[in-house]
Amino acid sequence: MAGKRELLMLENFIGGKFLPCNSYIDSYDPSTGEVYCKVPNSGKEEIEVAVQAAREAFPAWSSRSPQERSLILNRVADVLEQSLEELAQAESKDQGKTLTLARTMDIPRSVLNFRFFASSIQHHVSDCTEMSHLGCMHYTVRTPVGIAGLISPWNLPLYLLTWKIAPAIAAGNTVIAKPSELTSVTAWMFCKLLDKAGVPPGVINVVFGTGPRVGEALVSHPEVPVISFTGSQPTAERITQLSAPHCKKLSLELGGKNPAIIFEDANLEECIPATVRSSFANQGEICLCTSRIFVQRSIYNEFLKRFVEATRKWKVGIPSDPSANMGALISKAHLEKVRSYVTKAHAEGAKILCGEGVDQLSLPLRNQAGYFMLPTVITDIKDESCCMTEEIFGPVTCVVPFDSEEEVIARANGVKYGLGATVWSKDVGRIHRVAKRLQSGLVWTNCWLIRELNLPFGGMKSSGIGREGAKDSYDFFTEIKTITIKY
């Protein structure tokens, strides 16, 4: 019998100390389907301990100057950067994404999140007006809110956790973060670096566990006045219900059903590889991934042929394989959910041009129980299909033709989500016209996912409430006050 494998045992990080929990959840390696880690199954009592630690740390931390806090954020960036390789290895093993993506995107962006807010926190200005005829002047001041509750998802674990922690503490808050129970390892490793970076105990507290148990305890705690959440819309609805009695400030970054609109004058040499990447990066498990591709009819057949060829070259492999473009999906349940959409499309009479059920996936024996799926392209599908309206959050994209600009804008806007979109055309006038009319919080034209952290990030309609970015995150994690001085 195989020797008993050493399981990685995580612990909550509260008040600068690692604390064991009295119950644990199994956490799986998505590339093998094996349990390799135990995550604390925390609840109300752990949240109480974390609130006490965060409360005690708040006066000293909030009274430091932005410059002093900036220094510590930069030190956090330094220690993350020094541990980039081990964090990338851990993220890839925990989430199923390729090691290459973890090395080049997830962890470098986690470092950047701290560097970026270490800088931006020093440059905010306030407003001032004067009523000299009344001998008055008025000015605004912003103060940290207190203890911020941060709930992050499993698709970009450290990337999105740090995208919330950095601005919250830069503004002078203390935080209680709850990562996804599916991907808790890099958050735990992050906690191990904080003492070295000089983060005072209680400023950053990380409590692990499930959403319904510890997540709800955090969301409903009366001493946690702000909640920043990234994840699914159903969970956001639950968080909204629980936080309503306390009138909490909410930032909800939710999913998308993002269209790519490809006009007949698009540069296909650039558009096709970019749209393969925007459809299947991170196994299609990014809220900004393209899942509806509208192609102007005159180039539809050519696009489809070349897009399917390029998709078949998007290699699925074990996460450590440097030639793999895509690894394993996050869980068996999620894999089955994504597969069910392809089954439904087939049942509706749509055509599955490549991927699931069409092509063969070959994997080493030890990975046969992993949660792998080929990138899948669906066509001949109706706009009303669930594959064209619901967030699948996997390596599945639909391609359909369109004729006119008016038609495609209406169809692209015809879903409940409004997060991201891409538009491909050489006609600058059309680019501006279409971008302005799309019901999306983010529109990339002739590119995808070039990120400007200074500007608002987030969606409209069912894609969420609020924005994240230099000023947006600062405004969210602070309260504003108008002061009038009579002289």
Ligand SMILES: NC(=O)C1=CN([C@@H]2O[C@H](COP(=O)(O)OP(=O)(O)OC[C@H]3O[C@@H](n4cnc5c(N)ncnc54)[C@H](O)[C@@H]3O)[C@@H](O)[C@H]2O)C=CC1
């Ligand atoms: N970034 C995004 O847009 C993401 C979207 N999703 C969507 O959500 C679907 C389900 O994925 P899940 O992992 O279940 O997402 P989820 O929204 O349930 O989980 C995200 C985070 O919320 C926490 N959570 C869950 N229920 C909670 C509750 N009642 N109170 C407080 N916190 C709670 C989870 O523990 C996790 O940390 C995916 O198939 C995808 O469609 C999932 C992850 C990220």
Ligand SMILES: N/C(=C\C=C\C(=O)O)C(=O)O
């Ligand atoms: N919120 C998500 C991605 C954010 C990307 C960014 O801030 O650059 C997501 O996939 O859920």
